Amino acid sequence: MTNHFPYEDIVKAIKSVLPENLPVVPLHEPNFNGNEWAYVKECLDSGWVSSVGAYVDRFEDLLIEYTGVKHAVAVVNGTAALHVCLLLAGVKPGDEVLVPTLTFVATANAVVYCGATPHFVDSAISTLGVDPTKLDEYLQETVTVNHDGCYNKVTGRPIRALVPMHTFGHPVDLDGIVEVCNKYRLLLVEDAAESLGSFYKEKHTGHHGLLSALSFNGNKVVTSGGGGAILTNNEDLGRLAKHLTTTARVAHPWELRHDLVAYNYRMPNINAALGCAQLEQLPSFITQKRILAKRYQKALVSVSGATFFTEPKSARSNYWLNTLLLDQNFVGQRDSLLEILGSNGVQARPAWTPMHRLPMFQDCPRMDLSTSENLVSRIINIPSSAVLGGDVLDA
């Protein structure tokens, strides 16, 4: 089979979409052609670079405006956002939390920060994210549901929440997920770290969860250097998210008093200044990224051996990381193709090692994860910077 895998055609098709003048095309790099320098300079000139400042508030307002979610709290990164989302969802030591095995390690780590245990669930081929139908079948056999919640029959532990992640920006089947959460009395927390600018049935991702987490790391659609945000439509949770991420300081003209064990998670103002300039350009970045995805799709449509992954039904994706899916009969060629792409100046990478195969999570409870295993052997991410979509007018 190895002989018939069309490496050259695939590399050629990908390269046809990319600029010719770059020695290496990075997987994802930010674009600072807006007001980044003006805002950061203004921030330095003001002296307010730290955890208090006008840009942090403005950054939150811009997020609320763009996503339509009612409350946003800016924090140091997506991991911190997830941690606080889970705490506010009531995740406690001894609980279990359902998370996809196909995700970045932060999703599972945040569960452990709460003293809880990740319980790994499988993905659907159609979304790359949690498969609600398969999960429903699994839970039917594995849990009991009573008036105070959902319990794992095997471990005896409460299962508190489900944290689907919108893989590479592609929204999961949120209607199906909500149905499962209702049926099994699970709280829904969306890991929307990769899906800023992605919509499910006209609503921005992050709307369906009781709480949701965003990320603005350097490799994301927009960046604040390091950054994240907690989104929620619940006013009390919004207020508590702010309190928990700002050391639970009680307002007073001078007294320094705190009323909870809390976190120093507030996004610094200098990072928010950068983030504000980036958010202003988000619509045009998304347009560029969708144009790039269309070009990849077109270039790869006639190539055999691999398929370009397109957005799920009912979703409008940000195409954060463009994804190639090797054909089933070419499983095993992934690493060779990664090497060939690399030697051709195309930065590419596989999906994450699935969580249940990492040493610290290998004994955690899990359902059958064969689809995720299969996906990991077939996924290759290819260059996805917005700038590769060319110049566009603001959407």
Add this chain to the structure above:
Amino acid sequence: MTNHFPYEDIVKAIKSVLPENLPVVPLHEPNFNGNEWAYVKECLDSGWVSSVGAYVDRFEDLLIEYTGVKHAVAVVNGTAALHVCLLLAGVKPGDEVLVPTLTFVATANAVVYCGATPHFVDSAISTLGVDPTKLDEYLQETVTVNHDGCYNKVTGRPIRALVPMHTFGHPVDLDGIVEVCNKYRLLLVEDAAESLGSFYKEKHTGHHGLLSALSFNGNKVVTSGGGGAILTNNEDLGRLAKHLTTTARVAHPWELRHDLVAYNYRMPNINAALGCAQLEQLPSFITQKRILAKRYQKALVSVSGATFFTEPKSARSNYWLNTLLLDQNFVGQRDSLLEILGSNGVQARPAWTPMHRLPMFQDCPRMDLSTSENLVSRIINIPSSAVLGGDVLDA
């Protein structure tokens, strides 16, 4: 007694040191007259604003050079630094950790993040930090020490570590502290969040602890917006600190694999760019701050009712926050003086509410804390920005 408290003299003495042209003199504000703009702009132009970048490495090198401690790991803030220091010191759920009640809330919170319980200790009048003599007397009655460590006889829990904090930049009695740690088999972690630029017997603070934590919050001697660092002279701990703060990612050209539950605590490059420019000016900031302290001392020497707090014996302090200590017989005047200072355009504040009086820590174990209680009723911090010390040549 109230009638005789010389409010006016004190306000007049303080104002004599401060510039006349400011409507309000802030408690502490940063100074960005070095390479801040140049470095931050270069950072934006490079595109490397996030968790990988040349400025983060340079920031660590500058810290190593200045403090003389062998390894430095830059993180998002001082709280994150403390958390990782305690984890690396082996603090485990169910342990107790000795911390001063007179500290910022992060010291105690970091203990709780590890699943351990803070055990509050008293301060010495001479340093404002942990009193080793009084602590020794207390431990003699309270603990048993055997081959595997120190145990609280009352709670039965292991006491793993002691975390002294160098209050307002003034070094604690480190010789005495080290003696107590050796006698009771306690690991020493220095909370040096306030003491960058402070030396104890010619050695920079942070040398005596197995690990130490620094902070570069906006109100500190130098700032990176948000930032902190872990210091250690132990090579293995230095390596592990880097690993634990960078999601424990295992080096590989493309594979995304992690081998521990770890943290997304790396300082972003844009914050490090700002921090590098600030560290270059640290020696002159310290010179300015020490000049300001001398001026306060001189202005207040002939005023009755309060004393200007000067650096402890054997120490050379950064005078991070200048401190007024009300005389014993004027305890009770603190809040009135704070109000009068405020209405005179002098931003001032009291010490933190002591930890054992915060609702979440009120049931934690503690020794007699009467000196800390007394200090809290007498401490007032007054404006301390380096710029108030005037222009100086680099030290």
